Every structure is written in C-alpha cells, then in structure tokens.
Amino acid sequence: xxxxxxxxxxxxxxxxxxxxxxxxxxxxxxxxxxxxxxxxxxxxxxxxxxxxxxxxxxxxxxxxxxxxxxxxxxxxxxxxxxxxxxxxxxxxxxxxxxxxxxxxxxxxxxxxxxxxxxxxxxxxxxxxxxxxxxxxxxxxxxxxxxxxxxxxxxxxxxxxxxxxxxxxxxxxxxxxxxxxxxxxxxxxxxxxxxxxxxxxxxxxxxxxxxxxxxxxxxxxxxxxxxxxxxxxxxxxxxxxxxxxxxxxxxxxxxxxxxxxxxxxxxxxxxxxxxxxxxxxxxxxxxxxxxxxxxxxxxxxxxxxxxxxxxxxx
Amino acid sequence: xxxxxxxxxxxxxxxxxxxxxxxxxxxxxxxxxxxxxxxxxxxxxxxxxxxxxxxxxxxxxxxxxxxxxxxxxxxxxxxxxxxxxxxxxxxxxxxxxxxxxxxxxxxxxxxxxxxxxxxxxxxxxxxxxxxxxxxxxxxxxxxxxxxxxxxxxxxxxxxxxxxxxxxxxxxxxxxxxxxxxxxxxxxxxxxxxxxxxxxxxxxxxxxxxxxxxxxxxxxxxxxxxxxxxxxxxxxxxxxxxxxxxxxxxxxxxxxxxxxxxxxxxxxxxxxxxxxxxxxxxxxxxxxxxxxxxxxxxxxxxxxxxxxxxxxxxxxxxxxxxxxxxxxxxxxxxxxxxxxxxxxxxxxxxxxxxxxxxxxxxxxxxxxxxxxxxxxxxxxxxxxxxxxxxxxxxxxxxxxxxxxxxxxxxxxxxxxxxxxxxxxxxxxxxxxxxxxxxxxxxxxxxxxxxxxxxxxxxxxxxxxxxxxxxxxxxxxxxxxxxxxxxxxxxxx
Numbered sequence: 001x002x003x004x005x006x007x008x009x010x011x012x013x014x015x016x017x018x019x020x021x022x023x024x025x026x027x028x029x030x031x032x033x034x035x036x037x038x039x040x041x042x043x044x045x046x047x048x049x050x051x052x053x054x055x056x057x058x059x060x061x062x063x064x065x066x067x068x069x070x071x072x073x074x075x076x077x078x079x080x081x082x083x084x085x086x087x088x089x090x091x092x093x094x095x096x097x098x099x100x101x102x103x104x105x106x107x108x109x110x111x112x113x114x115x116x117x118x119x120x121x122x123x124x125x126x127x128x129x130x131x132x133x134x135x136x137x138x139x140x141x142x143x144x145x146x147x148x149x150x151x152x153x154x155x156x157x158x159x160x161x162x163x164x165x166x167x168x169x170x171x172x173x174x175x176x177x178x179x180x181x182x183x184x185x186x187x188x189x190x191x192x193x194x195x196x197x198x199x200x201x202x203x204x205x206x207x208x209x210x211x212x213x214x215x216x217x218x219x220x221x222x223x224x225x226x227x228x229x230x231x232x233x234x235x236x237x238x239x240x241x242x243x244x245x246x247x248x249x250x251x252x253x254x255x256x257x258x259x260x261x262x263x264x265x266x267x268x269x270x271x272x273x274x275x276x277x278x279x280x281x282x283x284x285x286x287x288x289x290x291x292x293x294x295x296x297x298x299x300x301x302x303x304x305x306x307x308x309x310x311x312x313x
Numbered sequence: 314x315x316x317x318x319x320x321x322x323x324x325x326x327x328x329x330x331x332x333x334x335x336x337x338x339x340x341x342x343x344x345x346x347x348x349x350x351x352x353x354x355x356x357x358x359x360x361x362x363x364x365x366x367x368x369x370x371x372x373x374x375x376x377x378x379x380x381x382x383x384x385x386x387x388x389x390x391x392x393x394x395x396x397x398x399x400x401x402x403x404x405x406x407x408x409x410x411x412x413x414x415x416x417x418x419x420x421x422x423x424x425x426x427x428x429x430x431x432x433x434x435x436x437x438x439x440x441x442x443x444x445x446x447x448x449x450x451x452x453x454x455x456x457x458x459x460x461x462x463x464x465x466x467x468x469x470x471x472x473x474x475x476x477x478x479x480x481x482x483x484x485x486x487x488x489x490x491x492x493x494x495x496x497x498x499x500x501x502x503x504x505x506x507x508x509x510x511x512x513x514x515x516x517x518x519x520x521x522x523x524x525x526x527x528x529x530x531x532x533x534x535x536x537x538x539x540x541x542x543x544x545x546x547x548x549x550x551x552x553x554x555x556x557x558x559x560x561x562x563x564x565x566x567x568x569x570x571x572x573x574x575x576x577x578x579x580x581x582x583x584x585x586x587x588x589x590x591x592x593x594x595x596x597x598x599x600x601x602x603x604x605x606x607x608x609x610x611x612x613x614x615x616x617x618x619x620x621x622x623x624x625x626x627x628x629x630x631x632x633x634x635x636x637x638x639x640x641x642x643x644x645x646x647x648x649x650x651x652x653x654x655x656x657x658x659x660x661x662x663x664x665x666x667x668x669x670x671x672x673x674x675x676x677x678x679x680x681x682x683x684x685x686x687x688x689x690x691x692x693x694x695x696x697x698x699x700x701x702x703x704x705x706x707x708x709x710x711x712x713x714x715x716x717x718x719x720x721x722x723x724x725x726x727x728x729x730x731x732x733x734x735x736x737x738x739x740x741x742x743x744x745x746x747x748x749x750x751x752x753x754x755x756x757x758x759x760x761x762x763x764x765x766x767x768x769x770x771x772x773x774x775x776x777x778x779x780x781x782x783x784x785x786x787x788x789x790x791x792x793x794x795x796x797x798x799x800x801x802x803x804x
Contacts, residue, residue, distance in 0.1 A: 045358050048538035051349060120561060120589070121423025121534065126453075150589070152462035157455035205564040238423060242355030242538025244564065265422065267507065274538060293452075 026072050032065045049273030050243050053280050057082045080307050086280045087303035100134050100300055103287040105231050105259065111143070111189040111197045113222055113229035115182075116262075117215060117252055118236035120203030123264040125154060127236050127290055128198050129161035130298035131262075136167060140195040144169040145185025147178040147218065148202040158200055164295075168192070178202060178214065179221045186225035199230070206251030215255045233259050234287065237274065239266040245274035249282045260287035263301070267292045275306075340372055347391065356569035357542040360398075360576045368394050398572055399599035403556070403581040406528060408442065413491050414498045415524055419517055419552065420532035421544055422505030425560035425586060427456060429532050430502045431463035432586065432594035437498050438469055445496035447487030448473040449480040449520065452504035460502055467591065470494060480504065481519050488524055501526065508547030521552050528555045530583065533574055535562045541570040542577045549578045559597065560586035640735045642699040646691045649684060689717035690727050702728055 026036065037058050044054040060082045065075060106112045114131070118124045125148065132142045144162050146169060148154035155171050162169035170185045182199050189197035201218060204211035222229045235258045237245050252258050266272050266289045275286045286301040344365050351361040371390045408414045416433070418426045427450065434444040446464055448471060450456035457473045464471035472487040472494075484501055491499045503520065506513035521529070529552050531545060548554060557574055562585045575582055587593040634640050691699060693716030698705055705713070705728065714721040 042358050042362075045352055046539045048355075048540070051353050119536070119564065121425055123423055151459070152466075153455040153458035156458045157453070160454040205561060207564055238534075238536075240421065240534075240537050240540045240544075242536060242541075242569070243353055244355070244536040245538075265507070 026070050026075055028070055028072050030070050032061075032068060032070050032075075034066070036070075037062055037066070044273075047273035048242055048245075048277075050246070050277035050280075053086060053273075053276045056086070056280070083276065083307040084303055086276055087286075087307060089279055089283055089285065101138055101140075103260065103285075103300060107228060107231045111194050111226070112231045113186070113189070113226055114196060114198045114232040114234060115201070115219065115222065115230040115256060116198060116234050116236060117201045117256055117258075118203060119205055119238075119248055120151075122203065122236045122238040122241075123290060124148075124203060124236045125157050125161070125200060127262050127264055127288075127298065128158065128200050129165065130290065130295055131288070132161070132165050132167055132198060133295050134298055135196050136165060141192075142167045143185065143189045143192060143194045143197045145181050145188075145197060145199040146171045147181045147185075147200045149174050149176045149178050149181060150202040154200075154202065168194075179218045182218045183221050183225060186222055186229070190226065206248045212251060212255045215252075219256045230256075233257055234262055235260070235284070236262045236264050237278075239263050239272040239274075239289075241274055243274065243277065246277055246281060249278045249284055253282065253284065258284055260285055262286070262288045262290065262298075264290035266290060267297070341369070344369055344372075351569060351572075354569035355536075355538045355541070355573075357539055357573035357577075360542070360573045361569075363576075364394060364398060364572075395572070396599045399575050399582065399597075401581065402583075402597060402599060404583055404596040406437075406583075407555075408498060409527075410497075413488070413496065414442075414528075415488070415501070415526040416498065416528045416530065417501040417503065417521065417524065417526035417552075418530050418532055418558075419503050419548055420505060421507060421534070422453075424505065424532045424534045426450075426505060426532045427459050427463070427502050428589065428591075429558055429560060429586060429594070430460065430500050431467060431591050433584075434463075434469045434500055435467050435591050436594055438467065442498045443496045444469050444498045444500060445487070445491045445494060446471045447484060447499060447501045449483050449487070449501050450504040451476060451478060451480050451483070452506075456502075456504070463591070470496065480516060481523055484520050484524050508544040514547070514551050518551055529553065530555065531557045531574075531578070531580075533557055533559055533570060535559045535568045535570055535585075536564060537570045539573075542573045545574045545578050549580070554578055554580045556580050556583040558582075558584045558586065558594075563587045563593070642691050642694065642702055642731060643696075645731060645734070646688060646699075649687065686717070686719060686723065687727055690714075690719055690724055693717040702731060 026032075026040075030036075040061070041054055041058050044057060045051070057079055061075065061078055064078050104112075104114075116124050116128055116131075128144065132144060135142050142165075144158060144167060146155045146158045148158070149172060152174075155174060159169055159171060168188075170181065170188050172181045172184065178201060185197055185199055199218070199222070201215060202211075204215065206212065219230065219233070233256045235249060235252045237248060241248070249258065249261070261275065261278065261284055263272055263275050263286055272289075278284055279286065286303075286306075288298050289301050289306075291297050291299055347368075348361055348365045351364065352358065356364070368390055371394065406414075406416070418430055418433075420426050430446055434446055437444045446460055446469060448457040448460040450460070454476075457476060461471050461473060463469075472483075472490045474483050474486065480503065487501070488499060491497075501520070501524065503517060504513070506517065508514065531548050531554050533541065533545065537544070545554075545557070557578065557580060559568070559571055559574075559582055562568060571582060582597040582599075584594050585597050587595050634644055690713060693713045694705070698709060698713075705724075710721050710724050714724050717724075
C-alpha cells in the first residue's frame with residue numbers, strides 16, 4: 001500500500017464526514033448562501049482545525065462563491081487551495097515522498113542529533129522506534145538515548161525496540177537526571193561515530209514549569225556537547241488532540257525551539273486538523289505522520305497529498 | 314484548567330455588564346461568543362450548539378428582562394446549564410464486601426490507562442480493599458513491566474503472564490488467581506485501542522463477556538478534540554460503560570471533552586487525573602468545574618487540598634505564634650513550604666475567586682523563582698538571625714547575600730516585606746475565616762489596579778479619620794443608599 005493509500009485510509013473518516021454532508025450541502029445549481037457556509041463551517045470545526053483556520057477557509061469561499069450558482073468542483077478547488085497554502089506556509093522544508101529523510105535537517109558532521117519531546121501518551125517512544133527504523137532502512141547508523149527515566153518501564157520499552165531494530169542504546173537507571181542520559185548519549189554517539197542520535201524524553205504537560213525547564217536543560221547539555229545540536233527538535237502530537245495542541249506547540253517551541261511536528265495516531269480516527277491550526281498560527285511544519293501501529297507506519301508528511309486526502313472522494 | 318473558557322465567557326459577558334440591560338440582541342451576541350469559546354475549548358460542535366440553544370431558551374424572555382441584575386442571572390443560567398450537562402455525579406465504585414469485584418479499564422492508546430489503574434489501586438488500598446492488578450496489555454512493549462513497577466511502588470500484587478499471550482486468557486487466569494490470592498478487587502488493565510479497530514474492539518468484547526466486569530471505565534484524555542464524542546460512543550456501544558475517568562486535567566487544556574463525553578455516553582465522570590503522581594486522582598465535581606469555567610474560582614478544592622497537605626499541628630503552632638506576635642522568618646519559610654506543596658502559585662491563584670483574572674498581569678513576575686530566592690536567603694541566615702531579624706546589620710546582610718547568591722538589596726527587601734507581613738498577619742489572625750478571606754481579596758484588588766504595588770500600597774486610613782473601621786463602613790453604606798434614593802427621585 002503506497003503512502004497516499006495509507007494516508008487516505010487514515011483520513012477516510014474525515015473525508016467521509018466532510019463528503020457525505022457536503023454532497024447534501026453543496027448541490028450543483030443551487031445558489032451558495034450564508035446558511036450553506038454556516039453548515040460547512042460546522043463540518044470544518046469537527047476536523048479539529050480550529051476556529052481561525054475554519055474562518056479563513058469559509059471566508060475564502062464566501063469571497064469567491066457567495067451568491068453564485070454552486071459548482072461543486074470549483075468550491076472544492078477553493079477549499080483545497082486554501083488548506084494547501086496554510087499547510088505549506090512560508091518555510092523551506094522540503095517534502096519528497098520518494099526521499100523519506102528529506103524533511104529532516106542533517107548536520108554536516110556526524111552525529112545529527114534529534115530531540116523528541118511531547119506531552120504524555122502521544123506515542124513518543126513508538127515514534128522514535130519508527131523513526132530509527134526509517135533511518136536505518138536508509139543506511140544510516142542510529143543510536144538511541146533513553147531519556148525517559150520517569151515513567152515506569154519506559155526505558156525497557158525503548159530497549160525492547162532497540163533490540164528489535166538492532167541499534168545501540170544508551171540507558172541509565174530509572175530516576176536519573178534525563179540531562180545525564182542526553183550527555184552520555186552525545187558522548188557515546190561521538191565516540192561511536194554514528195550518523196544519527198535520537199534522544200527520547202519523558203512525556204510532560206507543557207504547563208509544568210519545572211519539567212519544561214528540565215527540557216531546556218537537556219537541550220543546553222546537548223548543545224554544549226555537540227555544536228548546533230539538536231539539529232532537529234521534534235514535537236510528537238496526538239492526532240486526536242484538540243485545540244490544546246496549539247498550547248503544546250507554543251510551550252515546547254519556547255523550551256526547545258521545535259523544528260517540526262510528528263502527527264501520531266493518524267490511522268484510526270478522523271482527526272489531525274489541529275496540524276492545520278498549528279501550521280497557521282505557529283508556522284511549525286508537520287514532518288512525519290504516524291499512520292499505523294506497525295514499525296513501518298511512519299510516513300513523510302506531504303501537504304499536497306494531505307490536503308487532497310482530507311477531501312478525497 | 315478551564316481558564317480559557319473562562320476568559321472567553323468573561324469577554325462575552327463584560328459587554329452585557331457595560332450596557333447594564335439585557336436585551337435579546339446583546340444576549341445573542343454574548344452567547345455567540347460563548348459558543349465560539351466552547352468550540353475553541355474542544356466541546357463537540359453539536360453539543361456546543363445544543364448548549365447554546367438551551368441557554369438561549371432559558372435566558373431570553375420575560376424572566377430575564379424583569380430581573381434587576383440581568384448579568385448575574387445570565388451567568389447563573391450558563392452556570393446551571395453547565396452543571397446540568399456534566400452532572401449528576403456518582404463517585405462510588407459500587408463495590409460489594411462479599412465476593413470479588415471486577416473493574417475493567419479501557420480507552421485509546423496513551424490516554425493514561427495504566428497510570429490510572431495504579432492510582433485506582435492506591436485509592437482502593439487506602440480504603441482497606443485488597444486490590445489485584447491484571448496486566449492484560451499485550452500490545453505495547455513493556456506495558457507489563459510498567460504495571461509491575463507500579464505494583465511494587467504501591468505494594469499491590471500484579472498478575473502478569475509472558476508477553477505475547479492472549480489477553481482474554483490472561484484476564485481469566487488473573488481472575489482465578491485473585492480467588493487464591495485473597496484479593497477482593499481485580500483491576501484489568503487492557504491494551505489501548507482505536508475505536509475503529511474492529512478486531513481489537515471484538516477482543517475487548519470477548520474479555521467483557523468472559524470476565525463479566527462489575528464496572529467498566531473509559532479512560533479519556535482531557536485534551537482530546539472533537540473526536541472524543543465518537544470514540545466515547547464506540548466504547549460505550551461495545552461495552553456499556555459505567556463511568557469515565559478524565560486524565561491529564563492538570564494540563565492547560567480547556568477540557569471541553571468533559572462536556573462532550575458526558576453528553577454522548579450519559580455515564581457519570583467519576584474521577585479526574587490531576588498529575589502523574591499516583592495520589593493525584595480526585596473525584597469529579599461538575600459544580601466546581603462549572604464554577605471555574607465562569608471564573609468563580611474553586612475555593613472548595615483548594616481548602617480540601619490544603620487540609621490534606623497541611624500539617625495541622627504545625628499550622629496551629631504558627632497561628633499561636635502569630636497571635637503572640639512571635640512570627641519568625643523560620644515560620645515564614647515553613648509556611649511558604651506548605652503553600653508550595655499545594656501546587657504552583659498560578660494554580661492556587663486560579664482557584665481563588667476573583668484572582669484568576671490577575672494571573673495575566675502577573676505573568677512576567679516569576680513567583681516560583683522569587684520564592685526560591687527567598688528560601689535561599691532565609692537558609693543562609695543563622696538560627697538566631699531567623700528568630701530576631703532585627704539583629705541583621707550591614708555586615709550580616711552582606712554575608713547572607715553572598716551565601717545565598719543574591720544582592721544585599723534583595724535581603725533588605727525580604728526583611729522589609731517580612732516586617733509588613735507579620736504586622737498584617739497579626740491583624741488578620743484576629744479575624745474570622747470569612748473576613749480573612751475578604752482581606753485577601755481586597756489585597757488582590759489593590760494589586761489588580763497597580764500590579765507593582767506591594768503590601769504597602771494598601772490604602773491607609775487617615776489618622777484624623779474615623780478610628781473605627783466598622784463605623785466608617787456603616788457611614789459609607791448610608792451615603793450610598795442616600796445617593797440611590799436621590800437618583801430615583803430625579804428620574
């Protein structure tokens with residue numbers, strides 16, 4: 001199954017939700033009225049893309065089509081164009097589905113350091129395993145650092161993954177300062193000369209100051225060890241998250257200068273719209289999406305295809 | 314936790330305050346904003362729309378137009394409807410003293426099922442039950458270890474089999490094990506699953522029919538967006554839920570999911586997870602939650618938590634010392650420590666009625682840091698200095714500043730603040746709880762007008778003015794009444 005199919009399957013619920021109602025809503029030949037727009041707005045809200053993005057899409061529609069006879073295809077073209085332009089934003093991030101590593105920012109000299117953070121239960125550890133798999137399958141050597149020393153058995157979870165993937169891992173006993181793990185990870189990565197070091201962190205709610213400061217400290221420690229590191233600071237966001245995703249993006253961005261998002265758990269449920277809101281308001285691009293529970297189910301995010309899949313028939 | 318809705322509602326309703334009169338037009342405008350606030354808070358679209366319809370039906374019409382204070386009445390209606398939407402509550406786990414009680418937990422991945430199992434086991438153990446945890450999560454690597462670790466921390470037995478087994482069999486064996494082990498409550502920790510995964514949902518139904526749990530709880534992440542409704546409905550259809558446990562409410566999520574989930578499943582929200590520590594499981598109170606949404610604060614929870622956290626004897630001792638005017642820096646530091654145990658200062662402020670709005674003004678003041686600095690300064694003093702701050706002269710001050718890594722000016726400021734505070738505390742210690750509370754609120758108001766104002770900025774009564782404060786208040790009240798009468802006459 002290709003990327004597009006998988007993503008489409010993942011987003012099926014969303015597009016179904018949109019399409020079924022929209023077919024009833026927008027009928028060719030009728031005149032587009034405020035009432036139609038209001039109903040369409042409701043549907044957009046239900047994708048979790050938030051009031052601001054919804055308002056923008058609806059106002060684009062209003063500007064171009066209000067009071068005219070509806071042509072479903074043209075309406076869709078407008079909606080798609082708006083979503084795409086929001087998702088692409090102004091950044092220079094490249095998305096090449098043929099090159100799974102294209103969104104990542106690699107360092108000139110080894111190792112490239114990737115710091116992964118997020119709130120509790122978004123699937124950081126699983127995502128790291130998937131990312132490591134993607135990197136090793138592209139011929140890169142990967143070292144993992146098990147920085148989640150807080151949650152019970154988190155270290156074991158990542159260790160199990162490293163054994164399955166056949167890559168090395170740096171661990172410390174539970175309760176160790178995570179910055180110490182990051183330090184040891186950097187040291188080991190330089191010594192072993194690996195291509196990529198991925199550092200796991202414990203899940204933390206973004207409004208807990210001490211924990212966010214701990215994250216800043218991890219970042220400082222890494223930067224001291226390896227100049228310009230971390231080269232990528234990825235935030236894992238659960239695709240079912242609502243508008244709180246924005247707060248998360250803001251807080252993590254402040255602490256560790258987030259360079260990209262990974263939208264996890266996009267497989268089962270209808271959502272993921274919060275990525276649109278985050279892109280629009282924070283400018284942080286989505287880099288990968290988790291589209292299934294298997295180890296290979298991490299795909300490059302492609303704004304074109306995301307927008308297409310969101311509204312595909 | 315719901316401060317964002319609060320902001321939206323307050324924004325919407327201040328317009329009504331200003332106009333002073335409630336017309337159908339302005340209530341509609343206000344409620345439109347309430348609706349947007351609810352949507353931004355992740356309340357499901359249809360639920361939000363229905364809610365607004367209900368409030369509109371209640372509010373618009375004679376009842377409101379006749380009332381004297383329409384703004385208060387509107388808040389009252391919104392408040393009541395919110396409570397109605399999230400209630401009624403039922404915190405009981407419905408456990409029987411005879412036989413084995415079976416509790417099954419289910420939910421999406423990452424909702425916090427395993428941690429919540431631990432919290433529940435801790436709560437049951439504290440209530441004198443003999444819980445047994447059954448690790449039926451065969452999906453996630455190391456999920457079994459996580460439950461085992463929790464069991465060790467809590468000293469609660471855990472039944473687990475080698476990973477890769479059949480969860481249905483594990484549950485069955487776990488139940489049999491409970492009988493021999495003498496446990497009377499069994500908690501099944503099932504794997505997280507997506508509600509659209511038919512295979513795993515079928516497995517859950519199988520476990521359900523095999524073990525016949527007495528209670529099935531859905532663990533739901535409070536940060537979930539619009540989809541909360543659909544997943545809750547799917548789990549409810551498959552299993553007939555008995556209750557919901559909302560997790561991660563200690564975050565800054567607006568938590569609209571609480572409203573949606575309750576609405577769609579119809580089962581009560583039993584508990585809320587307020588933190589990662591295993592004792593952070595609190596009963597859900599819709600009235601308090603609704604009160605918070607409307608910026609009424611949540612003083613009840615604060616009192617409860619204070620009662621749990623504060624060392625009663627220590628408090629009593631300090632009160633006595635305060636009364637005698639023997640409040641030392643040492644006591645001050647102890648008290649600060651106790652307050653800090655309640656949570657961050659921001660959290661506490663949010664719970665005190667009328668203080669929530671102040672938070673924004675204080676954003677650039679890092680209270681936590683200040684408290685840390687004060688702690689360091691006091692720690693750098695000798696015991697004698699702590700008891701007799703007057704003895705701190707210039708040379709001592711320099712030494713303390715050096716010892717705590719602060720500026721001598723900081724030390725000075727602390728001593729000054731302390732002086733002010735101890736005199737104020739002496740005054741306050743003579744008041745009843747209510748008056749004391751009012752004094753704190755007055756303090757907040759003064760600070761609200763001028764964030765830079767310290768305690769000194771509180772209005773001092775002129776020396777030549779009436780000596781008796783009560784008398785002065787009485788007089789003011791009379792004057793206000795007179796003025797009101799005059800206004801009526803002139804109309």
